[in-house]
Amino acid sequence: MRTNVYVDGFNLYYGCLKGTPYKWLDLEQLFDRVLPRNQVETIHYFTARVESRPGNTDVAVRQATYLRALATLSRVQVHFGNFLASPVRAPVLECNPKGYPLRNNGQLVVKRNPNGAVVMEWVHKTEEKGSDVNLAAHLLRDALKGTVPAAVVVSNDSDLLTPIRMAQTDGGIVVGLIPPRPNGSAELKKLASFKRDIRQHDLAACQLPTTMTDASGTFTKPMDW
Structure with a gap:
């Protein structure tokens, strides 16, 4: 079945790739492998250009190199949202000796001064905006135009329930799910027409070449990836 794949890039990164040596991922190889009965x-x-931040100054360079690599793949289209960084004043949490937040009856415990006032600190908040909306818009557009009879969504974001349901009922297409985390949204899994999983051996088998060439010249995989 002819199929388009819609990937929430940050969801894929934090669900499958962070902390692994498999970030230099060939998306074409991966989805051909995970969806062998579909013609991808x-x-x-869908992603956003990140900004360098304290303790991780090279993150923007690494991402830009990966996006350059993706641009060499003929079946991959990259769509950008926005990456926002801002100062936010937030409550400080009580933590255990290992540094993990404490909970009391399931609720996070905030730190308080001797007078009972909540301790507040300024924090550097980063967030990606727009990828989920862009994914939903492209999915619905393709479904309503009848671009392909099937779609696969790669995300754990339950905000996509309504657009997936509309693509199925109003667009009449089959919508499958690849959750980046095995314990992702139960509602998404229930709604999807079918589900596939990404395994570690799939990631290991679907890596881009260490050295690549495009119209601008030769470039290599970042060393600390």
């Missing part, structure tokens, strides 16, 4: 036509990859 277009892979829509």
